[in-house]
Amino acid sequence: MKIYTEAGERHVLAVTVDNEAGILAKITGLFSARGYNIESLTVADISADHALSRITIVTSGPPAVIDQIIAQLDRLVPVHSVTDLADGGAHVEREIALVKVAGSGDKRIEALRMADVFRAKVVDTTLSSFIFEITGTSDKVDRFIALMRECGLVEVGRTGVVAIARGSEAV
Amino acid sequence: MTEMSGADMVVQALVDLGVDTVFGYPGGAVLPIYDALFKHPTIKHILVRHEQAATHAAEGYARSTGKPGVVLVTSGPGATNAVTGITDALMDSIPMVVLTGQVSTALIGTDAFQECDTVGITRHCTKHNYLVMDPERLGPILHEAFYIATHGRPGPVVIDIPKNVQVATGNYVIPEKIAHKSYRPQVEPDADAIAAAVAMIAAAERPIFYTGGGVINAGPDASAALRQLVALTGAPVTSTLMGLGAFPADDPKWLGMLGMHGTYEANMAMNRADLIIAVGARFDDRVTGRLDAFSPDSKKIHIDIDRSSINKIVPVDLAVVGDAGRALDAIIAGWQDAGHKPRDLGEWWRRVDGWRATRCLDFPEKKENGAEVMPQRAVKALFDATRGMDPIITTEVGQHQMWAAQHFHFDSPNRWLTSGGLGTMGYGFPAAVGAQIAHPNRLVICIAGEASLQMNIQEMGTVAQYRLPVKIFILNNQWMGMVRQWQELTYESRYSNSYSDSLPDFVKLADAYGWTGLRIDTLGELADGIQTMINTPGPVIVDCRVAQLANCFPMIPSGAAHTEMLLQPSDVTGTMDDEAKALV
Numbered sequence: 114m115k116i117y118t119e120a121g122e123r124h125v126l127a128v129t130v131d132n133e134a135g136i137l138a139k140i141t142g143l144f145s146a147r148g149y150n151i152e153s154l155t156v157a158d159i160s161a162d163h164a165l166s167r168i169t170i171v172t173s174g175p176p177a178v179i180d181q182i183i184a185q186l187d188r189l190v191p192v193h194s195v196t197d198l199a200d201g202g203a204h205v206e207r208e209i210a211l212v213k214v215a216g217s218g219d220k221r222i223e224a225l226r227m228a229d230v231f232r233a234k235v236v237d238t239t240l241s242s243f244i245f246e247i248t249g250t251s252d253k254v255d256r257f258i259a260l261m262r263e264c265g266l267v268e269v270g271r272t273g274v275v276a277i278a279r280g281s282e283a284v
Numbered sequence: 285m286t287e288m289s290g291a292d293m294v295v296q297a298l299v300d301l302g303v304d305t306v307f308g309y310p311g312g313a314v315l316p317i318y319d320a321l322f323k324h325p326t327i328k329h330i331l332v333r334h335e336q337a338a339t340h341a342a343e344g345y346a347r348s349t350g351k352p353g354v355v356l357v358t359s360g361p362g363a364t365n366a367v368t369g370i371t372d373a374l375m376d377s378i379p380m381v382v383l384t385g386q387v388s389t390a391l392i393g394t395d396a397f398q399e400c401d402t403v404g405i406t407r408h409c410t411k412h413n414y415l416v417m418d419p420e421r422l423g424p425i426l427h428e429a430f431y432i433a434t435h436g437r438p439g440p441v442v443i444d445i446p447k448n449v450q451v452a453t454g455n456y457v458i459p460e461k462i463a464h465k466s467y468r469p470q471v472e473p474d475a476d477a478i479a480a481a482v483a484m485i486a487a488a489e490r491p492i493f494y495t496g497g498g499v500i501n502a503g504p505d506a507s508a509a510l511r512q513l514v515a516l517t518g519a520p521v522t523s524t525l526m527g528l529g530a531f532p533a534d535d536p537k538w539l540g541m542l543g544m545h546g547t548y549e550a551n552m553a554m555n556r557a558d559l560i561i562a563v564g565a566r567f568d569d570r571v572t573g574r575l576d577a578f579s580p581d582s583k584k585i586h587i588d589i590d591r592s593s594i595n596k597i598v599p600v601d602l603a604v605v606g607d608a609g610r611a612l613d614a615i616i617a618g619w620q621d622a623g624h625k626p627r628d629l630g631e632w633w634r635r636v637d638g639w640r641a642t643r644c645l646d647f648p649e650k651k652e653n654g655a656e657v658m659p660q661r662a663v664k665a666l667f668d669a670t671r672g673m674d675p676i677i678t679t680e681v682g683q684h685q686m687w688a689a690q691h692f693h694f695d696s697p698n699r700w701l702t703s704g705g706l707g708t709m710g711y712g713f714p715a716a717v718g719a720q721i722a723h724p725n726r727l728v729i730c731i732a733g734e735a736s737l738q739m740n741i742q743e744m745g746t747v748a749q750y751r752l753p754v755k756i757f758i759l760n761n762q763w764m765g766m767v768r769q770w771q772e773l774t775y776e777s778r779y780s781n782s783y784s785d786s787l788p789d790f791v792k793l794a795d796a797y798g799w800t801g802l803r804i805d806t807l808g809e810l811a812d813g814i815q816t817m818i819n820t821p822g823p824v825i826v827d828c829r830v831a832q833l834a835n836c837f838p839m840i841p842s843g844a845a846h847t848e849m850l851l852q853p854s855d856v857t858g859t860m861d862d863e864a865k866a867l868v
Contacts, residue, residue, distance in 0.1 A: 131466060134415070135403060142408050177595060184592035190412040190432055193466040 121174035123152070125198040125206060125276045126183065127284050131191040132158050132166040139189060140168060149174065149182050153208075153251070153273040165193065169275050171251075196284040198276050206276040210254045215242040216265030224264035231257045242267075290419035291316035291450040294383065295324045297426035300458060303354050304328060305345060305721055307338040311358025312398060313385030316450035318356075330721055330750065333742040335362050337714035339369020340740070343378045344718030347701045348676055350503060352379035352433050353718065359385045360398030363444075364405065368708060370440045371409040375705025376526060377501055379438035381429050382410075388448040389417055402444040411439030412467075417446070419454035431462040436469025437590040438501055469589060473606030473614055480602050481561070481585050481611075482618035488559035488583075490632045491519040494542065494571075497526030497704070498564015498588060498608045500697045506609030507531070507697045510563065513616050518626035520636055522550035524565050525689055526704040533693030539636065540645075543571040544840050545686040548644035551838075551846040553636055557582045564588060564608040567597040568705070569867075577845030587611045644838045644851055645690050653808030659684065659759045659830040662810060663691040663731065666757060669814045675727040676719045678702065680712035680736030683765035686836045688731045710739025713756060717743055720752045727755070727818065734760040734827075735784050744797040747823045755817050756825045758790060761832045769835045774842075774860045790827040797823075804828040842867035 130136050137156055144151050153171040172182060179197065186195045198204040212233070214224045217240075224243060228235065233247035247257050251274055258269055278284060288296065294317050298306065307330045310318045321329055332338040335357045342353025353373075357366050363384040373380045387396040403415045412432050414425050422445070429441040485491060493514060499506045507530040514521055514537055521531045522542040531538055540547035542554055551573075554560065560582045565571070567586075572578040575597065584600040586593070587608055594603045604611050649658040663684075677692055678701040679685040685702055694700050701719060703711035716730040730737075737758060747754050767782040794801025800820045804813035804827070817824045835856075838849045843864035850856060 135407060138404070139407055146408055177599070181592065181596055184594070184596075188437075188590060188592050190464070190467045 121178060122176070123171065123173045124179050125204065125274065126170045126172065126186070127196045127198055127276065128168040128170060128186055129193040129284070130166050130168060131193070132160075132163055133191060136166070136191050137168070139191070140170075140186065143185055143189070144172070147185065149178065155273040155275050169273070171274050194284060196278070198278055203279040204276050205279060206250050206274050207248055208251050208254050208272055208274050209246065209248050210258065210269055210271045211236070212245045212247060212258060212261055212266065213242060213268040214245065214261050214265045215267045217241055220264045224261060227257070227260050227264070233257060286456050287453055288456055289316065289320070289451060289453050290422050290445065291320040293419060293422040293454070293456045294426065294445065294450070295320040295327065296456055297423055297458075298327055298354065299324065301427065301430050305330060306354045306356050307332055307341045307345070307718065308356030309335050309338060309358065309362060311362050311385060313359035313387060313447045314356060314362070314383075314450070316447065317383070317385070317445070328721075329356070330717075331746065332714065332717075333745050334740065335365035336368050336710065337717070337740045337743045337746070339366050339373065339380070339382065340708070340711045340714035341718035341721070342380050343369060343373055343376075343711070344678060344701050344715030345722045346378050346380060346718075347500075347715070348698050348719040349722045350698065352381055352430060352438075355380065355382040357382070357384055358398065359387055359402065360400045362398075363400055363402040367405060367409060368706075370406055370442065372703055372706040372708045372711060373440040374409050374411065376703065377438050377497060378440070379433040380440040381433050382440060382442045384442060384444045385450070386415070386444045386446040389446045390448070392446065402442065406442045409440075410442045411437075413442040413444065415444045415446075416449055419449050419452045420457060422449070423457040424459050427459050428462055428464060431464065432467060436467070436471070470591070470605045471589070471607045471610060473587070473604045473611040475614075477602060477604045478611065478614040478618050481604060481615055482622060482624070484559060484583060484585060484602060485517055485519075485561060485615070485619070486622070486624045486627070488519075489627070489629070490557045491517065491559040491561065491629070492553050492557045493519055493521040493561050493563065494523070494554065494565055495521065495527045495530055495563045496524040496565025499527055499530040500564075502564065502607050502609035504697055506607075506612060509609055509612035509616060513612055513619070516616065516619055516624075516626065518629050519561075520553055520633070522546065522554065524568065524571055524704070525702060527565060528689060528700045529694035529697040532695035534695060541689050543568075544573070545690065545836055545838065547690075548642050548838055548849055548851065549636055549639035551840065551849060552639040554579050555846040556635065560584045562586045562588075562600070563612065566593045569597070572598060573840045574843055574845045577847070579846075642851065644849075647834070647837075651807070653806060655807045656831045657804060657807050657810055657828060659687050659761065659834055660691055661807065662757075662759055662804075662828050662830055663687050665810050666729070666731070666814055667692045669811070669818060670727060670729070673727050673818075675699065675729055676701065676716075676723060678712040678716040678719060678728070678730045680730070680732045680739075681707045681709045682733045682736055683761075683769060683834075683836045684731055684733040684736075684759040686766075687759070692731070709736040713737060713754075714740050714743050716754045716756070717746055717752060720754050721750070728753075729755045729757055732756055732758045733765060734758050734762065734787055734790075735764045741793075744793070744799060744823075748798045752823060753821060754823050756823075757817065758825070758827050759830050760787075760790075760827050761830050761834065762787065763832060766836070772835065772858065773856055774865055776858050790825050794825040799823040799825055801825045801827065
């Protein structure tokens, strides 16, 4: 007997929650307990009185599973709202990576040239290294990191995805 | 606002919330609350013998009254012992508030004596939980916790209270109105969905009501509304294990329970229906059998207060989110406003009657006095003997539970207490304790298996202490019967570790605890034994020796469809393929 898993489409969920101890554990625990994927998760306090946090979750699954994820999140007591950003039409996604590259000579020059093409900023440098800051979609960040592997990549830190719907309305 | 200690606030809040009974067990980290309880004689504290039993007793109290059950336990092992009952309450949507002591705030995280991460451990087996770090938050949190436990889909809420928060003083604050900032369950159903439901029911040729625990949770009015709607539409009714009692079993429209050990007529009717009206039921795997063969030709209406139950397992055509009782009332109003008359369902009922003719709950037995007691006969005899006495029945988990569900019949809600979702052996006896506390003058019987009963048998002491007239009726077949049955069906009768060896002498055990004990060995002793049990004041344990190798039929084996029921022992082949073996 073999065990099969079902593939599915990528979705970005914006979840507004009470900014209280344990809420992140509750959300991530729900995903692990019910076997849902988390491809990326970011969380930060978003209100002036520090009462609310916004969690952005990138997940994937067939439509029925995504629907179930939203319903499961929505019934948690500290959850205020859950929005599937793919549902509302266009949205903007960004991720920041800090990418450390070490080397000398041609590789160093090539790294700088490619950073320029990707509009990555140099935020730190030594005689033998750069730290680049790159902002963009996960895809763009992935491509930049892949190129840097050829140019002496030593370390990467990524924020994960934040996203917001286009237009004048709030979620 | 009054200045008082955290412990006094806890007890004051319980009084203000109308709590009359707390099930608990003291320990170091809850001593301040126990001291506060000492000064409040209005709250009755029931001292159990194990914290798991406190949670099941609270469930029994809640299920039999509709009020939330309240539990008080200490930190560490007190809290971890309560986890099984908390999870059971979550799975079966039982309103419960569990107060746990915790080490002082300065000691949290230091691996202090009897410390455990209670909010961490219970995060995923509660509807919500709290760690209270400030005594002034106790009032609002307790009031909010009861609101959350009882509103929307009911469930357990844990409040973890460090010992120094119990000792510290502050102002006791009662929130004026509980309107939780994010938790707003939808109670009123959507009017368009109701109109659509009415039209679908009016158009159906082969409708069936499939009802569950949500109807019970929605209160007695919901059961009354269900009866009215069934009378208006003329459709047959089946129910899950948790929903038994919402519809009277002596009504000709009642088909019995559905699912793995449901009746042939209920499962066939679900399979052949053109409309399923699911009310407060969640399409559990024990109900659906093989999903791709589940009711293939029907449209489905799903009424549920929890949106996440809808489309979770079976995709439905119409979702109605809301309280089961309100939704049923709205459908009745819509039906009457539209002037619908019951359709002629004669052809449908002829088919149902054809399935009924298989008499699927019949079982082979010898009739002479010296014959062994068939477990089904024992349950039927118990039912016959207690008719008109409106008993509350609890069960443990296993074969006896299914036989009780099949052969004991109910005509009102809140009389049937059983562990459905989690399937907790050890639930039934403490649940009977809780039900008896809530209903001191009612006949409360725990139908038990000899294996399950031993999981919380220590509660015989609790019963003795409070002089509760609980009756335990053991269907003793000396096996973990359901495990043995599955081994017979699936593993060619290799009975690995399923024999109940070294059983106690239950009659002597009764004597040791000051109970009355009696044994039934043969069919001839059955009726008298049951009568003696009923007539004996105080707690009674009946060790009813039953046929050891009887199996529970009908049965939909793992991975099979509703139409592939095993009706009798000769249908059993003794082995299954890996796909079926992998299903629970």
